[in-house]
Amino acid sequence: MPSSADGPAVADGAAGVRIGIGRDIHRLAAGKKLMLGGVCVSEVVGCVAHSDGDCLLHALMDAMLGALALPNIGVLFPDSDARNRGRSSTEMLAHVAEIVDNEGYGIVNVDLVILLETPKLNPFIEKIAASIAKSLAVDRHMVGLKATTAETVGPIGASEAIEAMAVCLLGRRHTAT
């Protein structure tokens, strides 16, 4: 990413907005906590992961970083770094939100999809969306969140995996000159 003292590191064209997309998939295993958006939705089955395995926040962070054409969380928080073992994804999200802020952008909105066979997430949707809004310091209505199943098709349908997808729109903050 080019960066110079003459102007912002990230160009945004006339609209002042940038969009990013993120996707994450994790294998599921018994006897682990399943964290989604910083909320524990199951203690029966959870993600196999180096961090806390919060698939939804991983996709969201990649969308935020992608909007700035920055490398993904695998580069930002490498597996090889012992500090990332079991690390809270909510804490990582705060770090990514700081990067967005430092680049001069604010979140316009995010939209998220979780693909998971069980447990059914409807009882958790509001809590997860509110948790993410709080972490991003945005209004609850800036966070779209849907959960769906894979209709028993493929590894997600067989409850072997969970997948999350995210899009994020950033807007350049107006700064007084």
Ligand SMILES: [Zn+2]
């Ligand atoms: Zn992940």
